[in-house]
Amino acid sequence: MTTMCRSQVCNPTMWPSGSTEGVSPAVVEGGKELVLSDQQLAKYMELFEENINRGLGKETNPTAIVKCFPTYVQHLPDGTEKGKYLALDLGGSNIRVLLVELGTAMNINSKVFTIPLSIMQGQGTLLFDFIADCLIGFVKSNNVEEELPLGFTFSFPLVQKGLKIGILERWTKDFSCPGVIGNDVVTMLQDALERRGHKKICIAAVLNDTTGTLMAAAFKHPRARIGLIVGTGTNGCYWESQQKAELFDEPDSGSGKVIINLEWGAFGDDGALDFIRRSYDEDVDLHSVNPGKQKHEKMISGMYMGELVRLMAEKFTKAGLMFEGRGSVSLFTRGALESSAVSDIERERYGEFTNVKRVCDSLGLTHATREDYCNMRYLCSLISRRAAQMVAAGLSVLMRRVGHKKVAVGIDGTVYKFHPHFHNLMMEKIKDITGDEFDYSLFLVEDGSGIGAALLAAVLARTQQL
Known part of the structure; x- marks a missing residue:
């Protein structure tokens, strides 16, 4: 031991x-x-x-x-992952967006956005519009020109039908947004991005914070x-x-x-x-x-x-x-x-x-x-x-x-x-x-929920599952 x-x-x-x-x-x-x-x-x-x-x-x-x-995650990190990846972490009253670069060292640039209570308890489309605005603003402020894979941590109970399909089973914490339970949160985010004409973000997978923690742990x-x-x-x-x-x-x-x-x-x-x-x-x-x-x-x-x-x-x-x-x-x-x-x-x-x-x-x-x-x-x-x-x-x-x-x-x-x-x-x-x-x-x-999401995108790229 x-x-x-x-x-x-x-x-x-x-x-x-x-x-x-x-x-x-x-x-x-x-x-x-x-x-x-x-x-x-x-x-x-x-x-x-x-x-x-x-x-x-x-x-x-x-x-x-x-x-x-x-979770449909079939591979863990092996330490050879390289490249740039985005991560989006939604698990409470904040949204965290990360740009993670893997190479000889791990470089992380991130920003936290506070979600107003009116959004946390408003219509689901408003929540995903808010998330999309935060994500697009972060990408632009970091001068990300290329299309990067995104790991999406959504820390609420999801029924997953695949790496890119997560059906919300129920809200927890202080969230109560109507119109999300029973729907695919990846599709809702993609729709919000498309409403803004943004096509340079590829959602590689959805996961919860526990899975992200295991991904980050396995990298270490x-x-x-x-x-x-x-x-x-x-x-x-x-x-x-x-x-x-x-x-x-x-x-x-x-x-x-x-x-x-x-x-x-x-x-x-x-x-x-x-x-x-x-x-x-x-x-x-x-x-x-x-x-x-x-x-x-x-x-x-x-x-x-x-x-x-x-x-x-x-x-x-x-x-x-x-x-x-x-x-x-x-x-x-x-x-x-x-x-x-x-x-x-x-x-x-x-x-x-x-x-x-x-x-x-x-x-x-x-x-x-x-x-x-x-x-x-x-x-x-x-x-x-x-x-x-x-x-x-x-x-x-x-x-x-x-x-x-x-x-x-x-x-x-x-x-x-x-x-x-x-x-x-x-x-x-x-x-x-x-x-x-x-x-x-x-x-x-x-920060397994943030870094782990980026690492999942990196693992999918390494195993050619993207």
């Missing part, structure tokens, strides 16, 4: 994750329901494997929760076979045999493999994870913008970590176990605790309480005691550890499906990047689950 360890993760001066030093025994007892047992993780893995098999099956996919969409590391996002949301993809991907309906280009986009955020939407879901999870789901959907994601990702901790602190305070039973308006207000505060609290140097005091003060809990600070840190560690262990269990399943003794996992996202213990927690739990079965590494891939 190898690990690519970041300095802030391995800093021995931080409080150990899960430390109960100074924590009230009543809080430790109350938090036990958040601690996952080996038996629970084994059941989680069994259910996840079953869900993957259902998603891959042609007959079972229509009712499958984990959709396992074939020849053993990369799994891509993962753990940020505001979460998703994964992996390298699967085409024979097992029964929805794949294109000729084999020679690899015998295809990247599968899991859409694993929906795992448990049918109640499969109720055995480890708790009242805090139910509360978060009930008051979310999509109740009953993305239940797995709501237990793991950065969008919800802070609220889960706040709900625990609220419950324990009202029970008289924290803050002398005296809360505050902020503590009892939904969304008042940002997930970044969880990372800040867990990053504290051992014996110090600067960050946790600042967070408590910001919540109006200026009467907090040293024990309260320890309690808050412990609640953060419970939510973080549970999330990391669930991801580790899922990765263990994917490693076995990939079937390589040596395997690397490329990971992008703010939780993995900034949480001080997440990497180590995942490494430790994978080791607990798999023993010496794999020689594995987890490493950060930054």
Whole structure:
């Protein structure tokens, strides 16, 4: 086993994750329901494997929760890719356009455009007109005269019918543009470009951010076979045999493999994870913008970590176990605790309480005691550890499906990047689950959604699939 360890993760001066030093025994007892047992993780893995098999099956996919969409990407980068490529990354409130030149080094020129809320929730044609204007403006400002292949990252659930065909299944995040669900997003972008008389952009492929992360990871590391996002949301993809991907309906280009986009955020939407879901999870789901959907994601990702901790602190305070039973308006207000505060609290140097005091003060809990600070840190560690262990269990399943003794996992996202213990927690739990079965590494891939899109275009050019 190898690990690519970041300095802030391995800093021995931080409080150990899960430390109960100074924590009230009543809080430790109350938090036990958040601690996952080996038996629970084994059941989680069994259910996840079953869900993957259902998603891959042609007959079972229509009712499958984990959709396992074939991406039609049949080749990974091998490091020999060269040339100039465009990338377009749409995944949130920003659009990023990149011009990537591959040679002896990778040169990147990029620009970020902010999408107005009126566009994010307006008619679909307006969204794609806006995207086309950003793309054309970027190309002109960079004096791109030749026709260049474009990789289009569209980080919403797509049913792919080919490299250039992606049918939007549903919107997520803050998008709700009518007229896009059920339609091909590549065609909609091409139509918007044609309305502007622009014909010098060739859309080579559409992909999501998870696939882009795996492409960027494989360019860095020849053993990369799994891509993962753990940020505001979460998703994964992996390298699967085409024979097992029964929805794949294109000729084999020679690899015998295809990247599968899991859409694993929906795992448990049918109640499969109720055995480890708790009242805090139910509360978060009930008051979310999509109740009953993305239940797995709501237990793991950065969008919800802070609220889960706040709900625990609220419950324990009202029970008289924290803050002398005296809360505050902020503590009892939904969304008042940002997930970044969880990372800040867990990053504290051992014996110090600067960050946790600042967070408590910001919540109006200026009467907090040293024990309260320890309690808050412990609640953060419970939510973080549970999330990391669930991801580790899922990765263990994917490693076995990939079937390589040596395997690397490329990971992008703010939780993995900034949480001080997440990497180590995942490494430790994978080791607990798999023993010496794999020689594995987890490493950060930054901007996989942008660079990965350009690399996919480059791979298609190298393998003459353009």
